[in-house]
Amino acid sequence: MIRLRDISVGYDDRLVLDGVDLDIAEGELVLVSGPTGVGKSTLLGVVTGLVPRFSGGVLHGDVLLDGVSIVRTPPRERAHAIGYVGQDPARGFVTDTVEEELAYGMEQLGLAPATMRRRVEETLDLLGIADLRQRDLRTLSGGQQQRVAIGSVLTTHPRLLVLDEPTSALDPTAAEDVLATLTRLVHDLGLSVLLAEHRLERVVPFADTMCLLTGDGRVRVGEPADLLVDSPVVPPIVELGRAAGWKPLPLNVRDARRRVRGLPDGWGDRVLADLADRPVPADAVAVLEASDVTVAHGTLVALREVDLALTAGRVTALMGRNGAGKSTLLWTLQGTRARRAGRLRADGVDPAGLAPGVRRQHVGLLPQNAADLLYLETVAAECAAGDGGTGACRRLLDRLVPGIPDDAHPRDLSEGQRLALALALVLVAEPPVVLLDEPTRGLDYAAKHALAATLRDLAARGHAVLVATHDVEFVAQCADDVVVLAEGEVVSTGPVRRVVAESPAFAPQVTKVLGAPWLRVEEVLTAWESA
Amino acid sequence: MSALLAAEPRLRRDLHPAAWWAWAIGLATAASFTTNPYSLLLLLGASGLVVAARRGDQPWAASYRLYLWLGLFIVLTRVIFRLLLGGAYPGTVILDLPSIPLPDAAAGIVLLGPVTREALLAGLYDGLRLATIVVCIGAANALGNPKRLLRSVPPALYEIGTALVVAVTVFPQFAESVRRVRAAQTLRAGSERRLGRTRRFLVPVLEDALDHSLALAAGMDTRGYGRSGDRTPSERRRTGTLMIAGLLGICVGVYATLDATAPRVLAAPMWILGVLLAIAGLISAGRSVNVTRYRPDPWRTAETVALLGGLGAAVLAWWVSRHQITIAYPDPAATPTVSVAVLAGTALAVLGGLLAPAPEVRS
Numbered sequence: 093m094i095r096l097r098d099i100s101v102g103y104d105d106r107l108v109l110d111g112v113d114l115d116i117a118e119g120e121l122v123l124v125s126g127p128t129g130v131g132k133s134t135l136l137g138v139v140t141g142l143v144p145r146f147s148g149g150v151l152h153g154d155v156l157l158d159g160v161s162i163v164r165t166p167p168r169e170r171a172h173a174i175g176y177v178g179q180d181p182a183r184g185f186v187t188d189t190v191e192e193e194l195a196y197g198m199e200q201l202g203l204a205p206a207t208m209r210r211r212v213e214e215t216l217d218l219l220g221i222a223d224l225r226q227r228d229l230r231t232l233s234g235g236q237q238q239r240v241a242i243g244s245v246l247t248t249h250p251r252l253l254v255l256d257e258p259t260s261a262l263d264p265t266a267a268e269d270v271l272a273t274l275t276r277l278v279h280d281l282g283l284s285v286l287l288a289e290h291r292l293e294r295v296v297p298f299a300d301t302m303c304l305l306t307g308d309g310r311v312r313v314g315e316p317a318d319l320l321v322d323s324p325v326v327p328p329i330v331e332l333g334r335a336a337g338w339k340p341l342p343l344n345v346r347d348a349r350r351r352v353r354g355l356p357d358g359w360g361d362r363v364l365a366d367l368a369d370r371p372v373p374a375d376a377v378a379v380l381e382a383s384d385v386t387v388a389h390g391t392l393v394a395l396r397e398v399d400l401a402l403t404a405g406r407v408t409a410l411m412g413r414n415g416a417g418k419s420t421l422l423w424t425l426q427g428t429r430a431r432r433a434g435r436l437r438a439d440g441v442d443p444a445g446l447a448p449g450v451r452r453q454h455v456g457l458l459p460q461n462a463a464d465l466l467y468l469e470t471v472a473a474e475c476a477a478g479d480g481g482t483g484a485c486r487r488l489l490d491r492l493v494p495g496i497p498d499d500a501h502p503r504d505l506s507e508g509q510r511l512a513l514a515l516a517l518v519l520v521a522e523p524p525v526v527l528l529d530e531p532t533r534g535l536d537y538a539a540k541h542a543l544a545a546t547l548r549d550l551a552a553r554g555h556a557v558l559v560a561t562h563d564v565e566f567v568a569q570c571a572d573d574v575v576v577l578a579e580g581e582v583v584s585t586g587p588v589r590r591v592v593a594e595s596p597a598f599a600p601q602v603t604k605v606l607g608a609p610w611l612r613v614e615e616v617l618t619a620w621e622s623a
Numbered sequence: 624m625s626a627l628l629a630a631e632p633r634l635r636r637d638l639h640p641a642a643w644w645a646w647a648i649g650l651a652t653a654a655s656f657t658t659n660p661y662s663l664l665l666l667l668g669a670s671g672l673v674v675a676a677r678r679g680d681q682p683w684a685a686s687y688r689l690y691l692w693l694g695l696f697i698v699l700t701r702v703i704f705r706l707l708l709g710g711a712y713p714g715t716v717i718l719d720l721p722s723i724p725l726p727d728a729a730a731g732i733v734l735l736g737p738v739t740r741e742a743l744l745a746g747l748y749d750g751l752r753l754a755t756i757v758v759c760i761g762a763a764n765a766l767g768n769p770k771r772l773l774r775s776v777p778p779a780l781y782e783i784g785t786a787l788v789v790a791v792t793v794f795p796q797f798a799e800s801v802r803r804v805r806a807a808q809t810l811r812a813g814s815e816r817r818l819g820r821t822r823r824f825l826v827p828v829l830e831d832a833l834d835h836s837l838a839l840a841a842g843m844d845t846r847g848y849g850r851s852g853d854r855t856p857s858e859r860r861r862t863g864t865l866m867i868a869g870l871l872g873i874c875v876g877v878y879a880t881l882d883a884t885a886p887r888v889l890a891a892p893m894w895i896l897g898v899l900l901a902i903a904g905l906i907s908a909g910r911s912v913n914v915t916r917y918r919p920d921p922w923r924t925a926e927t928v929a930l931l932g933g934l935g936a937a938v939l940a941w942w943v944s945r946h947q948i949t950i951a952y953p954d955p956a957a958t959p960t961v962s963v964a965v966l967a968g969t970a971l972a973v974l975g976g977l978l979a980p981a982p983e984v985r986s
Contacts, residue, residue, distance in 0.1 A: 146841050171847030183835055184842025186785075188770060188792055195917030200847035202913040209918065230795070245846065428806055448809035457810050464807035467826035477813045503830070517811040 093118050093284060094139065094174075094252055099153035100309075101134050101143060108134050110309030112153070116252060119282040121274070123295055123316065126305030127325055128536045129506050132288040133179075135305070136254050139286060140176040141167035172201055175245030176254045180261070181237050182229070190232075190240050191216075191225045197248040208247075215243045219273055234414040235266025239273060246277070253277070255287040259294055260533055263413040263562045265597055267294055274298070290536050293327035293565060293601050296320070297344035317341045325537050328565060328601045331613045335620065348605040356623070360610070363619035367589075367609045376403040379556040380425060380455070380525045385434035387417075387424050387580075394420045395580040397434070402525060402556035407547050409567040409588070410560040411598055412577035418560040419460060421577065422527045425558070426457040439524045456523035460530045462514035463503075471505075471513060472498035478517040489516040492546050508539030515546070526550055528559040532566050544570035568592070568600035568611045636980045637679065640767030641775060642926035647763030649933020650972050653940035654755035657951045658748040661961045662940070663755045665969040667694075669936075670762040673976030678765050680984065690761025694754030701750030705742050707734060714741030714956060744955035775920055779909035785848070789839065800831045850913065858907070865904030872897020925979045932975010939968035 096114040100107060108131040116122055124132050137143030144151045145166065155163040157173055167176070175197075178184050187193045194215055198208045216222040219239045224232065232240065238258055245253060258274075259267035275298050277283045289295045296302075302316040304323055312319055317340040320330045329348050333341040336355075342348035378401040387395040395417050402408055410418050423429035425436065427443025428451075436442050439454040446454070459465070468474045472486070479485040489496060493512040502510060511531055519526065528547075532540055540563070547557050547570045561567060567574060567588065574591040576584040576598065584591050592599050593608035602610050610616055647670070654666050671691075678684040705712075722736035770791060776784040804827045813823050843849075876894020879885040943964050944951040953959035 140845050142841050142845065146837060146844075167841075167844045168847050168850045171845060171850070174845075176841075176845040178838055178842060180838065183838035186789065186792075186839070186843055186846070186848075192917065197846040199914050199917055200850060202850075202915050205915060205917065205919075208915070212917070248847070423806070426810075428809065449812070452810055452812070459803075459807045459810065461803065461807070463830065464804045464827050465811050467808075467813070467823045478811055480812065514811075521812065 093158060095156040096138065097154045097156065099135075099138055099151070099155070101131070101138065101149050101151050103147075103149040107309045108149075109138070109311075112309075112311050114303055114311065114313060116284050116286060118251070118284060119278055120300045121278050121285045121287070121298055122301045122303055123292075123299035124286065124288040124303045124305065125290075125292060125323070125325060127307060127538060128290070128508070128534070130305040130307045131309070132305060133256055135303075135311075136176075136256055136286065136288055139252070140174055140254050141165060141170050142176070168200075171197065171250075172248055173250055174252045174254060175248065175250035177238075177241045177245060177256070177258060179256045181241030184241065185229050185237075185244075188228055188230070189225075190221065190227050190229060193229060193240060193244045194247050197244060201248055203248075211247045211249070215247050218246070218277075219243045233266070234261050235263070235269055238262060238266070238270050242270070242273065246283075250283075252284045252286060255285065257289055257534070258287060260290060261414075261562075263411075264564060266414060267291075267562075271295060271298055290325075290534070291327075291563070291565075292325060293329065296327055296330075316343055328613050329605065332602065332605065332616060335613075335617050345601060345604045348601075352605060359623045360606075360616070360619040362622050363615065364609070367611075367615060372403060372406070376405070378402065379404050380436075380438040380558075382425060382436045383434060385421075385424060385436060386432045387420055387429060388432045393580055395424065395431075398577075398580070398582055400425070400575060400582070400585075402558055404524065404554045404556050405551050406572040407551050407557040407559065407570050408573040408575060409571035410558055410575050410577065411562070411564075411567065414562075416577040417580040418577055419529055420580075422457060422529050422558070422560060425525075426455045426527060427451050452518070452521045452523060454523055455525045455527065456518040456521060457527040458511075458515050458518050458529060458531060460533075462511050462531075465514045465517055466502040466510070469501055470498065471496055471500050471502060474502060474513060474517065479520045485516050485520045488519055489513060491549075492516055493542065506539070507534045508536075508542060511535070511539075511543070512546070519550075524555060526555050526557050528557070530560055530562070532561050532563045540566050541569070564592075564598050564600045567598070568602065574598070633980045635983045636925075637920070637982050638677075638767070638929060638979045639775070639920040639922050639926045640769070640772040641920075642922070642929045642979075643767030644763045644772060646929040646933035646972075646975055647759045647766070649930075649935075649937040649975075650762070651756045651759035652937040653968055653972070654752055654759060656937075656940040656944040657965075658752050659951060659953050659959045659961065659965070660748055660751055661959055662943075662951075662965045662969075663748075663751045665961075665965070666755050666936075666972065667758055669969050669972040669976070670759050672973060674762050674765050676977060677979055677982060679982035681768065683768060684765045687761050687765035690758050690764070693761070694758045697754045697757060698747065698750035701746045701753070702743060705746030706738055712739050712742035712745070714739035716740075717743075741955040748953075748955065771920065774916075777905065777909055778912040778914065779905040781912050781914055793835070793839070796835065797828075797832060800828055800835075804828050804831070862904055862907040865900055865907055869897050869899070869901030869904050872900055928978045929975045932971050932973075932978075935971035935975070936968040939964050939971065943968070 094116045096112055099109055099112040101109040112135065124135055126132055134143055137147060138151065138155060143149065153163070154161050162170060185193055186196050191212060194212045195208050198211065216225055219242065221236065221239055221243060224236060229237065229240065258270055262270065271294060274285055278285055287295065296316050299316050301313060302319045304312045304319050306312060320326050320341055321334070329343070329345065330341055332348065336351070338351050342351055380402040382398060382400045385395055385398045386393070398421060410421065412418055420429060424431050425438065427446060430444065436444065441454055443451045443455050466474060468477060475485040475489060489512060492515060493509055496505065496509050496513070502513060505513065531543060535543060544566060547559060551557050571588045573586065574588050575582055576591065576595065584595060589609045589611060592603055592611065600611060602613055602616060606616065650666055650670055654663055657663065674687050678687065716737045717740050718738040720735040720738060723734040725734065770788055773784045773787045804824060808823050814820065873894050875889055876891070876897050879889035879893060880891065943962065947962055947964065950960060950962050950965065
């Protein structure tokens with residue numbers, strides 16, 4: 093249906109895409125993957141027409157829709173055939189209620205009022221959002237916003253839906269909901285879907301075709317099972333499959349479980365005994381202690397009687413669905429957010445009573461949007477402003493992510509580098525407690541490994557670390573303990589293996605395949621080597 | 624009209640926002656034609672009654688209370704200023720304060736001084752008039768969703784309407800971004816000098832606003848905003864010419880009307896011609912906009928009734944200000960009175976509002 097022919101896109105003298113060919117057939121789900129910064133968004137933009145109009149750069153090649161060239165057609169003239177949902181759906185909303193947002197695209201196409209009415213009702217049912225029809229878009233949760241955004245492009249009956257990281261901001265359950273919705277659309281309506289995603293473990297089972305960007309501007313297109321054999325980015329299940337030499341590679345938990353049954357009995361016994369959680373040292377003192385912390389917006393309770401203790405040398409993961417109060421808890425522990433009731437002691441003081449300058453020496457917080465911290469033109473200037481010219485910040489940055497040039501603009505850095513710069517600015521005050529709000533957003537596997545190593549290193553240096561995240565694989569890699577929040581209350585807390593065994597929604601793929609207490613791919617690999 | 628008076632219970636329905644705005648502007652106009660405190664209080668009561676009976680449960684409906692506080696603030700300010708700068712207003716002195724003459728630089732202004740009952744009442748009446756106008760606009764805001772009003776502009780003004788809706792929608796997000804950046808900047812060390820502090824705060828907020836605008840523009844573009852439809856270049860040229868000629872005509876006409884020395888032929892005839900040309904341009908532009916409306920608000924009898932209620936109140940108040948001057952602008956020394964015309968105007972305002980159907984229940 094859509095054909096990309098010999099597409100090249102270059103910014104200045106750097107070619108991001110070089111001679112790309114891609115065919116998207118009717119009713120096909122195509123997954124675009126690859127490390128960060130290889131041009132996934134650019135490829136999507138070429139299809140929607142946003143590149144080069146909204147991004148700059150030079151585009152060569154041709155895009156054919158049913159054999160007709162549309163490469164010079166602006167996005168608005170493609171709207172009837174190609175629908176696009178951006179990375180942050182809330183930013184693309186034009187109206188303020190769900191129903192009006194669903195109708196907006198149709199109004200632009202000039203559809204008859206009766207048709208619009210019918211399609212809005214159909215779409216509300218199709219996506220299961222009929223009860224939200226009158227709601228203000230800004231009061232919806234992330235998963236609901238994502239479904240409304242998908243619905244708002246579906247109403248124009250496009251033939252291809254283009255999605256840029258549709259699940260990156262969602263908790264595991266909401267992400268599965270959105271992906272299940274997409275699969276249903278592909279199966280029932282014959283819609284084609286082109287989507288870019290970092291977290292392959294979520295999407296690979298649903299994909300018909302995979303388009304792997306290799307980093308030199310080329311793409312490799314094929315069946316996911318074939319491409320993942322030597323792809324630089326793979327989900328944990330494929331790492332297992334590769335190590336075990338399973339062919340074809342299992343792509344979902346069910347297939348992998350069937351393969352595991354073929355393993356010899358007692359393959360993991362020798363390692364299993366050592367698989368225990370890092371115990372809390374007997375002499376450990378809590379660096380941060382919160383008890384009965386209650387926070388409210390007016391009469392609406394955001395946190396209710398939360399108890400939490402963080403010890404030096406341990407990484408705690410804070411999980412829970414979107415809107416469960418994770419950010420509120422972090423800002424309350426940091427002291428900026430006023431609490432209604434409860435006691436808080438961090439590093440021997442109550443941070444709520446301190447001036448901001450003193451507060452950050454006790455509790456450091458990396459906010460959700462790390463770019464909010466940055467305001468200068470070069471990395472060197474940011475570092476100098478952060479440490480007053482002592483060079484401490486630059487040394488920290490080199491320890492976190494070596495090799496960032498001094499004269500680079502913070503906005504030109506990759507997501508992982510920018511995160512490291514912001515983290516260095518927070519750590520320069522040497523706070524014993526470090527809080528991080530959703531640092532894994534937009535990071536690829538390599539960057540997440542690096543971040544996990546950074547957090548372990550911080551813990552080893554005696555910091556107490558609390559990291560809010562949706563990413564269960566990341567939690568499996570780096571956390572000692574897990575705290576699960578729901579509706580502002582702690583519903584589950586304890587060492588990571590126990591919590592994960594208790595709540596399947598938060599289980600990483602390795603646990604799903606092999607059962608508790610297996611958590612990390614490396615553990616399984618050691619077991620296989622020793623068996 | 625028979626439907627309005629039928630015995631069956633009325634069906635709930637949201638009135639067209641333009642009808643509420645027209646009704647409220649009628650009341651505000653009526654308020655501007657009088658300083659009679661009884662007339663003004665009657666109008667305030669009419670607006671309050673209708674808001675209480677006909678507002679919905681959406682967030683903007685709660686804003687009426689804010690306007691009432693604003694009104695009270697306006698009245699108090701006027702009265703306090705009368706106290707401070709009352710000067711020598713003739714009448715019964717009720718509080719003899721010493722006067723404080725200001726130095727030569729502000730010659731002629733005297734602070735405090737004897738406070739007369741008439742001065743206070745004049746301040747009160749004046750403040751009440753402004754407060755009533757403000758509260759009436761607040762009533763419009765509480766009854767008709769301002770965003771839906773912008774959305775129901777004629778097709779020719781569609782683009783302007785969209786721009787305004789986006790501006791109104793984006794503003795709360797801008798405030799949110801300001802709050803977020805301010806909190807984030809306390810988490811790191813940085814310049815503490817005034818210029819540096821401003822920069823720490825402005826750069827991330829502006830970057831965020833720019834990113835946001837680009838994302839919104841991309842979102843609108845991919846969803847078909849601004850599709851050219853089947854408009855031909857010659858149509859576009861004709862529309863443009865009509866609009867510009869119309870605007871020129873209006874400008875020349877208004878100038879000639881205000882400047883008595885200009886030839887008369889350039890005055891009224893010119894601006895009438897200008898208005899006609901502009902209307903023709905709007906119609907031509909409207910025809911080429913290829914956008915349809917999802918569930919447009921209908922305009923039915925109840926809308927016309929509300930419009931007429933507001934209009935009636937305004938016309939009667941204008942008539943009173945012309946023919947019953949002592950009732951419209953009472954002397955602060957005398958007790959104000961009201962006439963049948965004033966009462967009739969208020970009754971029209973209340974009727975126009977209460978004959979509207981009750982709003983839909985949501986949530």
